[in-house]
Amino acid sequence: MWIGCVQLSEVRNYRTLSWRPAPRLNVVSGPNAQGKTNLLEALGLIITGRSFRTSRLAEIPCWGTEATALAGDLVRGETQRTVRRTLNRLEDGTWQNTGEAAPEWARAIAFGWQDLEIVNGGPVARRNFIDGFAGRLYPNHIATLLRFRQILARRNRLLQQRAHDAAQSAKLQPWNEQLATVGMELLGRRRKAVAALQTELARVYAALSGARTKVEIRYRTALGEATEPAALLAALEHRQREEMRRGLTLVGPHRDDLAIELDGVDARAFGSRGQQRLVALALRLAEVLPVTEAAGTAPVLLLDDALSELDATVRGHVLREVQSAEQVFLTTPDTPAVEGAAIFHVSGGSVTAI
Ligand SMILES: Nc1ncnc2c1ncn2[C@@H]1O[C@H](COP(=O)(O)OP(=O)(O)OP(=O)(O)O)[C@@H](O)[C@H]1O
Ligand SMILES: [Mg+2]
The missing domain is CATH 3.40.50.300 (P-loop containing nucleotide triphosphate hydrolases)
Known part of the structure; x- marks a missing residue:
């Protein structure tokens, strides 16, 4: 277009x-x-x-x-x-x-100064990047993300209420289930988005840099390879006592990250400034082909x-x-x-x- x-x-x-x-x-x-x-x-x-x-x-x-x-x-x-x-x-x-x-x-795919943060900033910038890209591929991804954030906020509020352990567990139960279902949906799409990006990222980075440096992107989650909501549910239950103490949801896609590596080492810690900028640009340009296929x-x-x-x-x-x-x-x-x-x-x- x-x-x-x-x-x-x-x-x-x-x-x-x-x-x-x-x-x-x-x-x-x-x-x-x-x-x-x-x-x-x-x-x-x-x-x-x-x-x-x-x-x-x-x-x-x-x-x-x-x-x-x-x-x-x-x-x-x-x-x-x-x-x-x-x-x-x-x-x-x-x-x-x-x-x-x-x-x-x-x-539209935009690249700007703020994108350097995808490579050298904190996990939030990388989660926003992958959610933005997934939103261009799968139009209902953003709605799922907003729903997830609502559930998370409700669950965190419950965790912050001072209550009897048993009473609080009972109240948390329905929220755990919703968080697990919507959370796994979100995580599944993010993983698909990362997979869609990987091949193009390698090609684009090589074309831009003119070097043989291998660039790799991986989705990092405490849930390993799990794909079923039951896995997130079990992880939530496992950490519930700690969550109650800290008043915070400690597992789920809101804690995940992307690993971005150049020749097997972390681009954030070891990449030069120019390499980091180039990786950020390559990530945006790598979006083009998958987005073209998805949008027609x-x-x-x-x-x-x-x-x-x-x-x-x-x-x-x-x-x-x-x-x-x-x-x-x-x-x-x-x-x-x-x-x-x-x-x-x-x-x-x-x-x-x-
Ligand atoms: N809401 C606004 N109303 C009027 N002027 C604004 C508004 N927001 C920003 N500007 C002005 O627009 C100017 C140009 O901004 P812009 O970021 O587009 O510059 P640029 O050409 O991209 O510059 P650079 O090369 O430094 O990136 C700013 O200096 C600012 O004063
Ligand atoms: Mg400018």
Whole structure:
């Protein structure tokens, strides 16, 4: 798929913008603080309904404005759908996102600075990464995740209540069962997502780095290879006394992690900064093929500052790799010479073709 004509009104530092990107590679260049990342964020918002940069809607409207509008033509083969979204300020000062839902085939994959955390941050960043990817593959994954979080919060609240051991056990029982069922569903999809990523990750990392370094990703859980809810239920029961003492659920997918290794050693502990950035980028690019197969069309790639901190050879490899994707937006503070790319210059919230 690709995004055709884009219209923005009062979005971040864009007062008004009407822009026609190219269906393939778009290089978005310009000095710092001119609106390159804001533009990618707006494209992501049109396609997916969410910002890849913030969960706070109030940050997106231009300061001082009351209403914000975004629209874009989403094209897939012969089909074209115009998606319009508005953010409106309610009386209580909060913002509401209204507008039509994007077509079910619309997908965007974003890469940005925050993605370095997938490799060198804590487990939360890796769980969010795999859940985001699984959500692009299996549309009901996010609903399962939200359901799981609700159950977990209820169970934790119960664990924090001071009560007689026996009484508390009885109250916990139905929550244990729900947590085990929904938890195993979540875990199963995450494992499938990791498996879908592995082959592509190895290929993409080799293509980007030009080296023979082997990269591997594995799902890490205290439940080993278990696939049945009974295994999680048994683990919960086994640790229940400790959980009651600490007021916290100690086993389940909310404690899991991903192992990311380069030639058998932990990329987080031993990878160089450039290697870590490249692994993070390779993880996003490795999503492309599985997401294309799941959605029936290629996702739009929003690559924010994907070339920085990489040496000239690796940059060349990245540019070659993204040429084979469908529509790509690549921001950069300088203007690289890229064959066949449409080049745009961003300055103070306006975009001009070069
Ligand atoms: N809600 C908003 N309303 C108005 N302006 C905003 C809003 N949010 C951010 N900005 C402004 O937008 C400017 C450009 O931001 P953006 O992150 O897009 O820059 P950039 O071109 O990606 O820069 P860099 O090269 O440093 O990454 C910021 O300097 C900020 O002042
Ligand atoms: Mg930026």
